[in-house]
Amino acid sequence: MPGRHRSRTLAGGTRRISDPRGSFPYRGHFASVSTVERVETTCCIAGGGPAGMMLGYLLARAGIDVTVLEKHADFNRDFRGDTIHPSTLELMHELGLLEDFLEIPHQQMPQLRMTFEGKSFTIADFSHLPTQCKFIAFMPQWDFLNFLAEQAGRHASFRLRRETEATDLMREGDRTIGVRARTPQGELRVTADLVVAADGRSSVLRDRAGLQVEDFGVPIDVLWLRIPRPPGCPSPSLGYAAGGRFMVLIDRGDYFQCGFIIPKGQFDAVRQRGMAAFRTEIAALAPFIEGQVAGLSDWSEVKLLTVEIDRLLRWHRPGLLCIGDAAHAMSPALGVGINLAIQDAVATANLIGPHLSAGSLQERHLHQVQVRREAPARHLQAIQCFLHRRLFNPRAVKLGIGAWVISVLFRRLPFLRRVPGRIIGLGFKPEHIAPESRGS
DSSP states (O other), X not given: OTTOOEEEEEEESOOOOEETXXXXXXXXXXXXXXXXXXXXXXXXXXXXXXXXXXXXXXXXHTXXXXXXXXXXXXXXXXXXXXXXXXXXXXXXXXTXXXXXXXXXXXXXXXXXXXXXXXXXXXXXEOTTOSSSOOSEEEOOHHHHHHHHHHHHTTSTTEEEXXXXXXXXXXXXXXXXXXEEEEETTXXXXXXXXXXXXXXXXXXXXXXXXXXXXXXXXXXXXXXXXXXXXXXXXXXXXXXXEETTEEEEEEEOSSEEEXXXXXXXXXXXXXXXHOHHHHHHHHHHHOGGGHHHHTTOOOGGGOEEEOOOOEEESXXXXXXXXXXXXXXXXXXXXXXXXXXXXXXXXXXXXXXXXXXXXXXXXXXHHHHHHHHHHHHHHHHHHHHHHHIXXXXXXXXXXTHHHHHHHHHHHHHHOGGGGHHHHHHHHHOSSOOOOOGGGOOO
C-alpha cells in the first residue's frame, strides 16, 4: 500500500491573549506553544538498530509502508558490536547485496583465536560452514546501519525519522494502535497497524506495554576503550585471558576496540586503584600494546557497559511485537547479539509481512514470531550465562582450570573448533530470505 504515509501538524496547548486594539490574537505573548504531528503508516518500528533497520528494509522491499523511529541524529556511536557473522552475510547474499556490502571497509576473520597465559589457540573455525562467506566481518556498526538505511531509502514505502524518540504507546482498549514520540519540533504521533519495539535492552515500549521480563543476572561488566594499533602489528587474538582476567581486542584497522571484563558493579573500585594500575592490567594480558596503553590518561576515555541478559516471557500484545534486545537482551559474549537480532527481523518479515500487506494481521501471527525465535535466544543466552559464570568471571576460582582444559582440547582435537564455529557463525535455526523476495 505505497503512499499511505500522511502527516499533518496541529497546534496544541496554545493560549490566546486578547489585544485591546482588536479581536485577533496577540502574537507576541503565547504562554506556551506545542505542536503535534500525526503520521499514519502500516508498520511503525521504534529503534534504528540492526533489528529495526533490517526489518524496515525487508518490509519496504515488500511494498509495505514502514516508518522507523531513531532517537539519534545518526548511527555514529562507539562501543557497539561490530561482528557481522556468516549467517548475516548469507542474508546479504540472498538479498543480492553482498558484493556492495563487502566494499565497505572491514576486516575478515576466518577463525577466532584466543590467547591464554601467553599461548594462542583457535577456538572457532568457520571454514566448513555452508555459506558464501566463511568468515566473520568486523565492521563498525554505524557503517552497517548506514548501508541498510541507504538500501531501504530506495523504496518509496520507507521512512526513517531521525532524532525521534519513542516515548509511549497509543492504545484503543487493549490494542496498540501507534506510538507517541518526541522530536526537536514537538510531539509526533504515529498511527500504525503494527508497532514493533526494537528499541534495545532498555526498551521504553516494552515497559509501557507492561511485558514481564525474566532477568538471569550477569556477574560481569565491560569497560570499553580505544587503543591505537602499533605499527606493523599482526592481527591479534580476539580474546586474552591470564591471571583470572579476560579482555577482548577487536581490530578496527588503525586502532583496537578493547573490552576489559570486570566484576559486576566494580567500576568505582577499578578507578580507585588508579589509571596506572588499570594500564598495567591491560598490558599484562597483551604485552604488545603496552606502549599504546601508556597513552591512556583519563577515565573519560573508558566507557562502562553494564552487561545484562534477560528475556520477555511474552513478546507481544495486540498490535505490538518486541524483537532483538527488546525481547531478549544479550551480553557481548561471542558477539552474537547483532546477528540474533537480524535473524528476528528476517523471521518477522517472513511471518507477518504477507498479513500486513493483506490487512489481516492478528496477534496469533505475532505469537508465531516468538515461537520461532525464542528457542534460539534461549540456547544462546544459556551459553552466555555459562561462559560468564565459569570462564569469563574474574571472581571465578576455576577460570584458569577451565580455560586451560579448553585450550588443550582445542589444540589437540582441531575438529572440536567446528562446534563453536557453527554456533557463533550460524546460531540456532538460522533464518533465510523468503525465496520470492530474493535478489535485487
